[in-house]
Amino acid sequence: MRLLAAAAAAVFLSACEVYAVPSPLPCPGESQGVFDFAGEQIPSPDDCFFAQPGSPADQVNPLAFQGTVSFGPGASEAALCISKPHALPRLGTHSGLAVDVAYVNLTASVGGCTCPSQEAVTAGKCLCSSPSTPLENCSCPVFIEERVQGSLIASASGYSSFQGTQVVNVTPPDIPLPAEPCDCQVACSFSYALTAKTVGTR
Numbered sequence: 001m002r003l004l005a006a007a008a009a010a011v012f013l014s015a016c017e018v019y020a021v022p023s024p025l026p027c028p029g030e031s032q033g034v035f036d037f038a039g040e041q042i043p044s045p046d047d048c049f050f051a052q053p054g055s056p057a058d059q060v061n062p063l064a065f066q067g068t069v070s071f072g073p074g075a076s077e078a079a080l081c082i083s084k085p086h087a088l089p090r091l092g093t094h095s096g097l098a099v100d101v102a103y104v105n106l107t108a109s110v111g112g113c114t115c116p117s118q119e120a121v122t123a124g125k126c127l128c129s130s131p132s133t134p135l136e137n138c139s140c141p142v143f144i145e146e147r148v149q150g151s152l153i154a155s156a157s158g159y160s161s162f163q164g165t166q167v168v169n170v171t172p173p174d175i176p177l178p179a180e181p182c183d184c185q186v187a188c189s190f191s192y193a194l195t196a197k198t199v200g201t202r
Contacts, residue, residue: 027081027089029072032152033159034083036199039063039166039192048170049183050112051190057112063166063192066199069099069152069159080148090148097154099164102147110170113138115182124182125175140184145169150194162196 041060043053051060066083071094078094080101081087092101115121115135121128126140150164172185 025081025089027068027070028079028091029070029077032069032071033198034066034068035162035196037063037065037067037162037194037196039194042165042191042193044190046188047190048188050110051168051188059111060190063194067196069162090146097152097159098149099151099162100147100149102145105144105146107141108144109139109141110184111137111139113140113182113184115140116180117178119178120180120182120185123175123177124185125173126182126185138182138184140182141173142185143171143173145171148194155198158198160198162194164194166192166194168192 040062041051041053045052049055050057052058053060068079068081068083070079070081071077076093076095078092078099078101080090080099082090088103090101090103092099094100113126115124115126115128115138117135120126121135121138124140126138128134128136128138130137145168147167147169148164149167150162152159153161153163167189168191169187169189170184171187172181177185
């Protein structure tokens with residue numbers, strides 16, 4: 001059951017979101033190119049418990065997506081727009097070719113959670129799947145920020161690639177939680193080494 005809960009939660013950890021909008025919103029600003037992105041996790045013992053390679057609770061997948069990098073409409077504004085239905089732009093800034101953009105998902109959840117008490121389950125608005133062990137195999141709501149930082153690599157025809165990182169910051173929801181919350185409702189993070197190759201022109 002723990003593995004099933006982890007598998008169900010893996011969608012939000014692989015840069016694939018679901019929203020009310022039926023298709024990607026127009027990317028603001030001026031396109032700098034279309035890129036094929038790929039990301040591999042940078043493991044750390046300080047990562048979220050559900051981002052530890054080899055753990056039964058591991059829910060982190062490699063990244064693979066296509067997206068457009070845009071600059072503007074403001075002088076220092078930037079966006080990364082993922083080419084998938086329902087995806088919202090990652091918004092932020094750029095300084096020269098250095099990009100810093102982010103998106104916050106306020107409706108995400110993590111599976112495979114363990115809760116220390118029924119109080120924590122109730123306060124955290126968690127769902128626990130097994131009647132015999134009601135404080136394990138729980139799914140709990142969290143806030144997730146995906147922050148992409150890196151630089152476009154210039155070439156004679158525009159940009160050849162992108163190199164940087166994606167940091168995923170997981171924080172508790174904005175609700176009152178007990179002193180000992182469920183283990184997935186504790187602030188944590190994990191990161192990817194993110195690269196991209198140009199597949200489309202400006």
